[in-house]
Amino acid sequence: MTIIVQLLVFILVIFSTLLVVGIPVTFASPGQWEKSKNLIYTGAGIWTGLVLITGLVNSFIN
Amino acid sequence: MINWQVIGQLTSLAMIVLVGPAVIVVLSLRKGDL
Numbered sequence: 001m002t003i004i005v006q007l008l009v010f011i012l013v014i015f016s017t018l019l020v021v022g023i024p025v026t027f028a029s030p031g032q033w034e035k036s037k038n039l040i041y042t043g044a045g046i047w048t049g050l051v052l053i054t055g056l057v058n059s060f061i062n
Numbered sequence: 063m064i065n066w067q068v069i070g071q072l073t074s075l076a077m078i079v080l081v082g083p084a085v086i087v088v089l090s091l092r093k094g095d096l
Contacts, residue, residue: 029094
């Protein structure tokens with residue numbers, strides 16, 4: 001179970017880094033928001049789900 | 063023996079510190095609204 005949590009945290013760190021770079025770039029690129037809106041909302045949704053799933057799985061390890 | 067904890071901490075710090083300027087660099091390369 002520990003390896004699953006470690007894997008989820010690793011994915012979360014990588015994904016968070018991608019969002020931290022990608023979202024400001026999208027905001028500050030003219031016309032890009034209209035194009036990438038759905039991608040960013042999906043990314044934010046996946047990130048939130050990842051946080052919740054990681055917390056849930058973490059509660060099952062000793 | 064290698065101190066993996068310090069390596070992890072320094073890697074995390076490096077990522078956090080470098081990600082800010084990276085946004086500026088990417089925006090300037092893409093000719094964004096700086």
